[in-house]
Amino acid sequence: MISWLKQFSSRNGVGLSVYLLGTVTLWILVMIILPQLLMLDFSFRHNWHHMDPAKMGGPEDVYTLVNYHFLLYGSPNNPDPFNVVDVTVFFRTIIAAVFVTIFDLAICYPIAYYLAQVAKGARTRFMVLALIVPFWVNEILRAFAFRILFGEEGTLNAILLALGILNEPIDFIREDVALYAGLGYAYILLMIFPLYNAIESLDKNQIEAARDLGSSWLRIHRRVVIPFAKPGITSGCTMVFMLTAGALALPQIIGGPSSLWFTQIIYQWFNTGSNWPRGSAYAIVLLVVCIAFVFLVMRIFKVRIGEIGR
């Protein structure tokens, strides 16, 4: 370690070495690792800070599982065998995130393939630009656009009514259609680019060889393109899944009034609930379960972590 430091400083000079190592150490320790550890610590504590600040640091300020217990079983006078609201919301969030991920993969794969293998120079550049531009627009504004589109007096209802397909307007927001469409929209870019990078490096000759040997296009995709693009598919899916499960703005703005997203419950504990430890516990559970789920899926599809992000 010390010899490495010496080598590093001789390569970069003392001043530069201090800047480089100091900055990176601060980033990793103060901004990434310590805050997460402290959040973990916080999640095992009582909420004395808001309930009774005098007890902080006192004999009653001990570690406890009460916050995790609450997530599973609710308050002591909860008549149900477990905390129905929070647990249901949690699983619904995870399942919805899985479906949004699959939806994104399904709609992005053809586009990524088209960009990477079919389209020629000029059109590719134009399409890439057209893909990026919508995502420079603020997330909240995008959600607002979906609200205009899907509201009960929104554009979609107006069109469907005018065409005579519907007799009465459908409240797409209450039905959560707007939410899923918005979530699918929000992370398209994060799905397309890993897919594009993976498919682009595939040698065109392989596809042509398969075609010459008589494969149908479905078979070409199943046996040649998709196995090759697996790392890209995995990293795209991982990112979309994590971000969808952790989304907050879209569920707040275009989520139906009766359906919550798990992050909204976390937000409530921090804001109106004034129970930071409990909010931290909920956030830890979300983080851990999401990561575990991603690893599980990667295990099933036999993708190693090292392959992601290359």
Place this chain on the structure above:
Amino acid sequence: MRAQTVQRLSMGFYVLLFFGYLFGPLIIMSATAFNSSSFPSVSPWDCVSGEWFKVLVKDDKLMTGLSNSLMIGAGVILAAVPIGLAGALVLSQLQRRARSIVYTITISPILVPGVVLGISTLIFWERIDRVVLGTEFFYDGFFLTIIGQSTFISAYTMLIFLARLQRFDTGLEEAALDLGATRVQVFRHILLPFLKPAIASAAVLAFLASFENYNTTVFTIVSESTLTTVLASKVRYGINPSISALAVIIIALTLLAALVHEQFKKHEARQKLKSEAIASGKEKSGSSPKGRPMRVPVMAMTTMAFVAMLGSVWMARAYDVDQCKVEVAHEKKKRSEGLTRQRIAEARARREQEKSLEEGSDALKANQAGRQYQNIFAPTNLGQQVDSGSGDDGASGAEAAVEANQAGRQYQNIFAPTNLGQQVDSASEND
């Protein structure tokens, strides 16, 4: 061949559909900004108007949020670009094992939900304040937000620098060192100029990511506000088209930036081509092949600008928003008046109908009543009436008679000498 054409056509259709999904919501939202209707919509189109832009500019909360967002964005650039640069430079000098560990740790904030980052930042600095310092020094919305956002935006900028560093020729560095340059000189005169484009794009990306962030900011902003938090609370509690007006401005700026960026790239490519041509001693005239691609968007942008100009000129000269509004209001009033009138007429008609129906039924009742009385007093029916009455009586009378009969039979039986033995028998049997 045929199948291929079908395949190509369906692919084209799909691409169109996909980009429709991408742009449709934005286009509709932009359109609502120009509708004078106070609810953002396009379907009942009232008047073309620019009033929502005025409402937007006058919105103090939004403007405060905007200036806060700009300040935080600048702060994030100042933090995230140096951090990302340092991360990339350190990573490029690490051995394989250490490299993958550091890479995983520094990349992880991209995958961690923004909510978690915001919470952990908030808790960490609040703790430092309370436990270590005993003040509220760090518990400040601006500071916390810049730190919280930089945690993951630095990872973005690091990726940009890493991509650029991959193409760096270390021979340049060695040559400079051989020629007697110091480390600092190499860094300043070789590495930094090489990384300059990456620094620029990292700064732009950092600003954009900061500007649009919500999930982290909403926790770390504490009592301050940014554009996104103001927007979110506005959108959640009642909406009006001034938000669409803001979207129009942002979309226009974005398109402009994209265009400038493309032009810049085109220029760069042409320059490169030219220098290559000079180096190889060949003169090449005409536009470069890479210059062509952006013709379509450039044309689209020019057309759009032209249409916008024409539209504004037309609006300034021949079109009066207020008058249109008056007209629309008048029309609406007329329509609603017409509707009320129609409703009144309908109601009246219904009432009359009911009345006539009522009268009719009265008459019917009277008629029936009359018939009843008629029937009563009708001599031919009298007998029937009496008959039916007696019939009824007969029925009940018959029952009574049967009862009486049975009772009589019982008593009869008791005193009937032939039955006495039976009775006794049965009694004795009972015993």
